Amino acid sequence: VVVRLIGxxxxxxxxxxxxxxxxxxxxxxxxxxxxxxxxxxxLAQHSTVALPTARRLWQLCVAGGxxxxxxxxxxxxGLAQGLEDDLPAVSDMPRYGTCDSQTLHPTDTSPHLGSxxxxxxxxxxxxxxxxxxxxxxxxxxARGHSPAPVFVPSLKDADAAGFLRELFERxxxxxxSNTTAFASSSPxxxxxxxxxxxxxxxxxxx
Numbered sequence: 001v002v003v004r005l006i007g008x009x010x011x012x013x014x015x016x017x018x019x020x021x022x023x024x025x026x027x028x029x030x031x032x033x034x035x036x037x038x039x040x041x042x043l044a045q046h047s048t049v050a051l052p053t054a055r056r057l058w059q060l061c062v063a064g065g066x067x068x069x070x071x072x073x074x075x076x077x078g079l080a081q082g083l084e085d086d087l088p089a090v091s092d093m094p095r096y097g098t099c100d101s102q103t104l105h106p107t108d109t110s111p112h113l114g115s116x117x118x119x120x121x122x123x124x125x126x127x128x129x130x131x132x133x134x135x136x137x138x139x140x141x142a143r144g145h146s147p148a149p150v151f152v153p154s155l156k157d158a159d160a161a162g163f164l165r166e167l168f169e170r171x172x173x174x175x176x177s178n179t180t181a182f183a184s185s186s187p188x189x190x191x192x193x194x195x196x197x198x199x200x201x202x203x204x205x206x
Contacts, residue, residue, distance in 0.1 A: 006035035033058035064126025099149040111148035164195035
């Protein structure tokens with residue numbers, strides 16, 4: 001049984017007490033880890049597996065992405081078989097960057113001049129829920145365009161915004177397709193309109 005708890009032990013004390021009692025009685029093995037990106041050693045003490053194992057599962061969940069998700073399932077499968085020594089490595093996923101337009105795998109290859117950026121959240125890559133982006137890129141390709149999928153944690157993230165501005169300057173896109181939600185600029189932009197407005201090209205909110 002795996003629990004990823006948001007807020008810490010105090011947010012679900014009774015539930016943790018009951019699960020810990022049942023796990024201590026031998027009904028199942030228990031892993032309790034934070035649901036956030038900050039490790040909580042006190043929370044993890046509720047686990048009945050070795051703490052390095054619980055921490056590695058947490059790291060895999062935080063990093064996200066299909067490869068880390070598969071490694072997390074492999075780790076859990078090993079625990080179910082009584083294996084605990086071989087912990088899978090965590091695959092680092094960049095916070096922002098470009099993707100291959102067909103596979104949506106992150107790539108170091110820069111799109112060519114005139115490509116149409118398709119901006120989406122990095123969380124879609126982490127969760128493996130990229131089907132809408134696949135469909136949008138396929139539709140653009142079918143109409144003779146060259147899509148350039150670009151993932152970011154947020155349009156208001158300073159590093160990601162800088163990356164987008166540099167990318168747009170290189171691409172000179174005829175338009176930008178944006179699938180992110182919420183505001184695209186912060187108060188510090190002083191009316192600049194955020195990174196999507198840096199090219200002057202039309203921005204289509206998809």
